[in-house]
Amino acid sequence: MIKIDGLTKKYNALTAVDRLDLSIADGEIFALLGPNGAGKTTTIRMLTTLASITGGRAIINGLDVEKTPIAVKKIIGLAPQGLNLEIELTAEENLEFHGRLHGMPARERRARIDELLDFAGIAEKRNELVSKLSGGMKRRLLIARAIMHRPKVLFLDEPTVGLDPQIRRKMWEMVLELKREGITVFLTTHYIEEADFLCDRVGIMNRGRLAALDSPAALKEKTGRYAVLCRQFEGCKPAFFASREEAVRFASGMEEDVTIRHTTLEDVFIHLTGEAFE
């Protein structure tokens, strides 16, 4: 569904995205993880035609993003990081405007609006001004709006940033429901458990490049399924082992208190991008 070859974005001397290669299958949920400034949002902006491409190319559903932007825009949806809803319009009018922008006929618009207000759980708020909706409702409306025109690919840039854990889980259910409908989802997130829970594959991005790319389980497997962590010392790095026996052997040789547990995606993330913070 998405094929990226050597995708590069430069702002003068700064290379925000550096020769990114990526291939995402039809119906996959894919997440880009990475520290701030890793190039996640810039990648999404290039794929959604909002930023120009400095080098390489991106193909979505067989269409070249740079050469046929209008055709690409018809089959993609974007829920950006900032809540860019029309706050002076109602929830329903936001969807209505989006439907019109995509040239949907009136009858189809009406049916789809009813369906999506239900899907987002804000049917009773349809005539409320967006400025009066809660943060969680706005986020859900943002996703509903992005899929109003039935895109094949949905881009979600930090879809759950700043939400309560309960509401975050509801958002995850929404995304999984979209997968069941066959939509390919490309998301970026800061929340590692979000990527772990939702995604078929995860790309860990650091300084504009992909540091790792695989399923969450495979990434943990590669790093070592067991982590040994010491708590007393600052700067004490966790050690990873493929088997519990190795981990126990290592731990018993240590003087200080240590913890042995399963490796999490967060461990993998810090293991791969840690230097960026030092």
Added chain:
Amino acid sequence: MTAPGFYVIFWREMLAIRKKFWKFLSGSLVMPVLYLVTFGWGVGGNMRVGGGTYLEFVLPGIIALSAMNNSFNGVATTLNISKLYYKTIEEILVSPVSPWDIALGRVLAGCVRGMFSALLLIALGSILHVGIRFDLMFMAVLFLTTFAFGSLGVLAAMITKSHEDMANFSNVVILPMAFLSGTFFSPTHLPEPFASIIMAYPLTHASLSLRAIAAGADAPVASLAALVFYAALFFVLGGLTVKRLEI
């Protein structure tokens, strides 16, 4: 059948205006009334210009000025906020509507804002029995004027990088034009180089045309040509900047 892209953009602007109509109405009224009171009665209460009252002279100029202000600000401010603050422009940029449709829809909404304020002044003028003539040609010149300044609004919103930039643009470009373009006086009396500078301003040609029509004469062909030129130039530049916009 689905509506063309520019109409969708225009529709959204009209929806926003309808929702805050009273705010819009009062906002459109304040400046023209202030100008009318200050310059029409206050400054020129007993003056006579070219055989008529000063009010008859100044009203077409104030109509042109008000049309400019409301079309320019109506487009530039809303578009600038949409670009810098609410980021709602992204929603439009990721839709299949072309940059030219985006520009045209916004400009036409600016025309509505500008012409609405002009019509309020025309109504006010007729209540006050100011003897000037309005006809189809008058409306056509108004449309052209608002189209040119609405397009300039698109251009300004796209090239400015902050709200401060926008205020600067208004102060450097719009404000001198408002005072110097023959709104309040006849530009033919000025010494060089001011006379030439003033003749380069699009608003001067709007004032000259409207004043000629209001007095019962034909609009000067050169002024009409100048207005068409500026409308086309600003629209093309505005459309190109939307096309090149990267956020």
